[in-house]
Amino acid sequence: MILELDCGNSFIKWRIVRRADAVVMAGGVVDSDKALLLAVGAAGLSPRFCRLVSVRSEEETSVLVEALIANFALSVRKAGPARELAGVRNGYEDYQRLGLDRWLALLGGYHLAKRACVVIDLGTAVTSDFVSASGEHLGGFICPGMPLMRNQLRTHTRRIRYDDVSAEQALTSLAPGRATVEAVERGCMLMLHGFVLTQLEQARAQWGEEFTLFVTGGDASLVNQVVPLARVVPDLVFVGLAIACPLD
Ligand SMILES: Nc1ncnc2c1ncn2[C@@H]1O[C@H](COP(=O)(O)OP(=O)(O)OP(=O)(O)O)[C@@H](O)[C@H]1O
Ligand SMILES: CC(C)(CO)[C@@H](O)C(=O)NCCC(=O)O
């Protein structure tokens, strides 16, 4: 069994896959190291190996790795930056600065598409990355995700206040809002839609229709309707993780 972790800024996505055939045996989303240790322990599968990607600080990541080793006596491999891997060339001026979750998701996308692709990851932040048919990573974009947009408005204004239930109800339509909650929720949603559509425009300008658009991340479902042809691959980071951290 292999424990796989995607340590994001807000949550840790985890799963345990069988080594022989990569079948997913257990998995989930947790919001702390402690919750992760509990969840993995409760799965009762005793993974002997762990591979992980983290966009957290070195210190935070080390604390987690130590805890995993102490609790489960497994050997841990961390994905690291690379100039080039699996036929893809990192497009950043300083390749070490590209977020490792982005790097793995685009490696996963290129591996699945085997042609030009755009990878959009909707989490705490929303990111987009472009890879050409020949495996050149052309760069990408970073902007705030839905939770950050809405929290910035709540934090920096005095009169924007509403609860989660009304937020969810507000999103049953995207018509102009007639209440604060509708105006904010629908406004932020349209920002997200607009972002996704401009990515599509840039891709078409470069490649015509010869590319694959991937959508991943916890909030992927928010943009489904605007890009019906997109491939929604929730575990794209894990696809890349297996490429970056092979066990043998
Ligand atoms: N306690 C929870 N249990 C199950 N799912 C949760 C829980 N908390 C959040 N989620 C969901 O898990 C997903 C988190 O994945 P996401 O890709 O957004 O990760 P993130 O850490 O916020 O972002 P990033 O990896 O980009 O930094 C979201 O869809 C969120 O709604
Ligand atoms: C952009 C995030 C936060 C998305 O999770 C992550 O990929 C990250 O911390 N990246 C480092 C900055 C960069 O990619 O340019």
Ligand SMILES: [K+]
């Ligand atoms: K992510």
